[in-house]
Amino acid sequence: MTFLGLIFLQIITPILILIVIGGALQRKFAFNLRAISNLITYCLMPAAVFINVYKTEIEMQVLMQIIGYLIVFSLGLIVMAALVCKLLKLEKGDAATFKNGFSLMNSGNYGIPVSQLIFHANPLGISIQIIVMIFQNVLTYTYGLYNLIAATKSGLEILRELLRLPIIHALILGSLLNGFNVPIPSFIWLPIEHLSDAFLAIALLLLGAQLAQIELKAMINKMVIITSFGRLVIGPAVSLLFIYLFGLDGVVAQSLFIASSFPTSRNSSTLALEYDVKPDLAAQTVLFTTILSSLTVTVVVYVSTILFL
Structure with a gap:
């Protein structure tokens, strides 16, 4: 079996199996x-964030590089995205989606x-993904919301929403205890570790369950294909350039x-439904990019092992 096939079998296939079971x-x-x-949001994910941040040491210079890159x-x-919308002359709903x-x-x-499957022996890789996730949450509830509603929330309201996210608390607490080398008693560590271990499977089962509710009809249309190509192909290409x-x-x-x-964030579909801005198109995009990502993520993981290892 080729190395590419091995990546698909060992990393992507377990994810697909759990997604299918969830559906x-x-x-x-x-x-x-x-x-x-x-x-997941209030218990399992914060535990996973805390465990990985507590166990990882990231130099401040590296952290600043990561944040600068993400911005x-x-x-x-x-x-x-804005240029493509103008070029295609998309109406507001399609453009926002x-x-x-x-x-x-x-x-x-x-x-x-x-990331847990790829970097199971290297907490740094998982911690970087946690930083990406938090950055994406900020982007979703600022830029993402702005795209869907005419008058977005005030800056103070957005800040309050972000500060309510348990992953932020877990990140701060894990960083502080890590930075000051505070030992955690085993009777506290073990329950947190068990919760963290449960996150992977339950998160993927939930993703499968969410995708099972999306209608397949009219999924393959021009906008879905264009968005999928941008997210799964152009996105990594731009990333490689900035790296x-x-x-x-x-x-x-x-x-x-x-x-x-x-693939495209499921939150984009949730927000589109909440504000009634092309919810079907948003849901179809999430489903289609998730399906295609089984192939594209495999290729990106393979290329990353050639370029950066």
């Missing part, structure tokens, strides 16, 4: 997805599990490059 279970039992989502990379995607589909990535219940411009290498470059290849 099948949802079709049969119709779970309360909001309750499961709350379990420039995201601005690059935003500008490109395209911009979010192109710029917002599923860095949470897709990105972190992928070289920033002079990044090793695990940092590999993790950021892989992070750029993830």
Whole structure:
């Protein structure tokens, strides 16, 4: 078996199996997805964030490079999306959906599990993905919201929403305890570790359950194809350009490059539904990019091992 095939078999296939199981279970039992989502958001994901941040040491210079890269990379995607919308003369609803589909990535219940499988022996790679996820949350509830509503929330309201996210608290606490080398007693560490271990499987089951609710009809249309190409092909290409411009290498470059290849964020579909802006198109984009990413992410992981290892 080729190395590319091995990556697909060992990294992507386990993810697909869990997604399919989640979809099948949802079709049969119709779970309360909001309750499961709350379990992940307020319990399992913060535990995974805390564990990985606590165990990882990131130099301040490297952290600043990562944040600088993420800002420039995201601005690059935003500008490109705006230019494509003008070039195609998209109406407001299609333009908003395209911009979010192109710029917002599923860095949470897709990105972190992928990173856990790839970097299971290197917490730095997972911690970088956590930083990407938090940055994407900020981008979603600022730029993403701005695309969908005429008058977005005030800056103070957005800040309050972000500060309510448990992953922010877990990130800060994990960083402080790490920075001051505070030992954690085993009777506290073990429950957190068990919660962290549960995150990967339940997050992917939830993703499958969410995708099972998306209608397949009219999924393959021009806008879905254009957005998918932008998210899964153009996105990683732009990422690679900025990685070289920033002079990044090793695990940092590999993790950021892989992070750029993830499918469209499920939050883009949730927000589109909440504000009634092309919700069907947004949902179809999430589903189609997630399906195609099984191939494109495999290729990006393979290329990353050639370029950065």
